[in-house]
Amino acid sequence: MKEPVIKGNTIIVPSSLEYLTNIDDFIEGILRGFGTDDSAIADIAISVSELVNNSVSHGNKASEDKTVSVSIDKKGSDVVIVIEDQGDGFDPEEISNPLDEANLLKDSGRGIFIVKSLMDSLEVNKTETGTSIIIKKAIA
Amino acid sequence: MKLTEREQDGVIVLEPKGKIMGGPDASLLHDKLYEFIEQDKKKFVVDLKDVEWMNSTGLGIIISGFTTLRNSDGKLKLANVTEKIQSLLVITKLQGVFEAFDSVDEAIQSFNE
Numbered sequence: 001m002k003e004p005v006i007k008g009n010t011i012i013v014p015s016s017l018e019y020l021t022n023i024d025d026f027i028e029g030i031l032r033g034f035g036t037d038d039s040a041i042a043d044i045a046i047s048v049s050e051l052v053n054n055s056v057s058h059g060n061k062a063s064e065d066k067t068v069s070v071s072i073d074k075k076g077s078d079v080v081i082v083i084e085d086q087g088d089g090f091d092p093e094e095i096s097n098p099l100d101e102a103n104l105l106k107d108s109g110r111g112i113f114i115v116k117s118l119m120d121s122l123e124v125n126k127t128e129t130g131t132s133i134i135i136k137k138a139i140a
Numbered sequence: 141m142k143l144t145e146r147e148q149d150g151v152i153v154l155e156p157k158g159k160i161m162g163g164p165d166a167s168l169l170h171d172k173l174y175e176f177i178e179q180d181k182k183k184f185v186v187d188l189k190d191v192e193w194m195n196s197t198g199l200g201i202i203i204s205g206f207t208t209l210r211n212s213d214g215k216l217k218l219a220n221v222t223e224k225i226q227s228l229l230v231i232t233k234l235q236g237v238f239e240a241f242d243s244v245d246e247a248i249q250s251f252n253e
């Protein structure tokens with residue numbers, strides 16, 4: 001297994017779910033350094049795990065020669081996290097509502113909905129190399 | 141995530157510990173659950189006492205086990221749902237789907253009622 005590359009507040013990993021825990025340790029460590037409370041740390045960590053799962057599975061379609069990068073910063077009272085993959089992206093407005101009767105008991109389709117519920121904002125942008133997803137949450 | 145399993149009074153009790161976030165750890169929970177389902181076990185309790193948090197992958201595994209069992213006269217119930225997971229169940233409207241108990245013993249007891 002290759003090692004994650006860490007540069008300042010950015011971690012870059014091969015596109016595999018094996019690295020979810022590396023990313024989680026990295027993000028939670030930095031959040032603790034920001035003085036974030038446990039509940040907000042969990043909300044942010046859950047959201048990052050959702051987006052990394054998606055970048056690996058949907059964005060990079062699990063090809064391990066691609067990478068996923070996660071950066072974290074604090075701007076004013078906001079924690080700002082950017083997740084990048086090399087896929088074609090998606091429109092978060094187009095995702096079907098997991099609360100609809102027909103979707104309620106499905107095995108999947110809740111990730112982005114959960115991120116939107118736990119974070120203050122979610123934004124998806126096309127980049128030269130793929131897709132970047134920016135999430136923000138104000139912390140005390 | 142770590143996983144332990146035991147059988148108590150004919151009920152399979154699965155105890156994941158840590159975070160259920162996807163990847164190899166989550167596959168372990170999925171595979172163990174389905175291993176017992178294939179052995180024709182019908183009564184399951186997932187004890188969430190030591191689960192710090194989970195994401196949609198964890199919810200997906202539990203809901204999948206729940207519906208598979210329900211379609212074959214089985215049941216999957218939850219015990220010791222922690223605050224973070226409870227709020228996730230509320231957000232996703234799954235709190236009304238699962239039967240949840242304050243202890244594993246109460247969950248096991250409920251199979252006899």
Ligand SMILES: Nc1ncnc2c1ncn2[C@@H]1O[C@H](COP(=O)(O)OP(=O)(O)OP(=O)(O)O)[C@@H](O)[C@H]1O
Pocket residue numbers: 050054055058059060085087088089090095107108109110111112113131196197200
């Ligand atoms: N990084 C991404 N690149 C391309 N498509 C994406 C990306 N993230 C999400 N999507 C699309 O949005 C859909 C919804 O994502 P969401 O995380 O809500 O559900 P899911 O991943 O299908 O299931 P779950 O997260 O519940 O396991 C995905 O099925 C996929 O089509």
Ligand SMILES: [Mg+2]
Pocket residue numbers: 050053054110111112196
């Ligand atoms: Mg997802």
